[in-house]
Amino acid sequence: MTKIGYARVSTVDQDFEIQQQRLKAEGCVIVRSEKVSGASRDGRTELATIIEFLREGDELVVTRLDRLGRDTRDVLNIVHDCEQRGAFVTILDPHVSTRGEMGHLILTVLGMVAQMERRFIKERQREGIEKAKTIGVYKGGKVRIDHRRIREMSALGTSVTAIAKEIGCSRMQVYRVLNAK
Template structure:
């Protein structure tokens, strides 16, 4: 007996999965796996990995849009190849994608190119915004994670880098990177 599975994903924890899940149910998905993870990589996307592993020949995996599945051509191609080897079809509710047909596969590849392009443009705009904020004196970078005064106190107390790292909950390499610049 073949199954129709749904996969829903949003990038941040403050986004809502409800609309995607409802669309997947309406498209016939009986089991839906959802997660709040970035789509720029498949690393750490446990629900997607579980779904791909669990699906069997003849099953269908449905997403609302292809960018819910992957935002890079490499990741999308890997997912599609894996599903094809297993005999699992991929469909999208908002796009004419169905890997069961040549036209559906071609459209999938075109959308994958646009999803990757969109990610690259977004990253470029973000870097431009950060550069402008730095020029305007608004962006100062992230807050320092190393307490310089505390390291100096611990060094003065005769503690070594390993002890300092453990006490402050930072990496020993961070302590070493800090110390030469202060003792030189």
């Protein structure tokens, strides 16, 4: 049985070091991390790799359910995919595992709460933007990566992976910039 940890943050300027440390302290032999939204499974290559790697008796461990996902259906599908491979899912805070029947029920409820929380966050964000627009202080989101530099590096023949490492972003973000020409 192998414990495999998964750490995720939503934006490039967030840090998942605390998650990684906690997962290692819980005995995770492997910890995979990525900076990508938890709104859906799209673009979450590290999570896909973990699920593909899981074997009978392995355990996928995350610090909180919202690190696994913020959509109930996605979370339940992830759990189902893990179970199809004979593996378990464990959430550390609050401690819930799919090893027991109660774990499934609790994960379903927590998944619904995470999805509802995401809707509340988006609603508050939208309200804040509308208010800022009405008083004339909204300038739009801050640019986190240098689109011009990405295009220049690509034009010079630099690989997407090398660009992502140099800029400090995911390969998916590099592809988005290059495809938005």
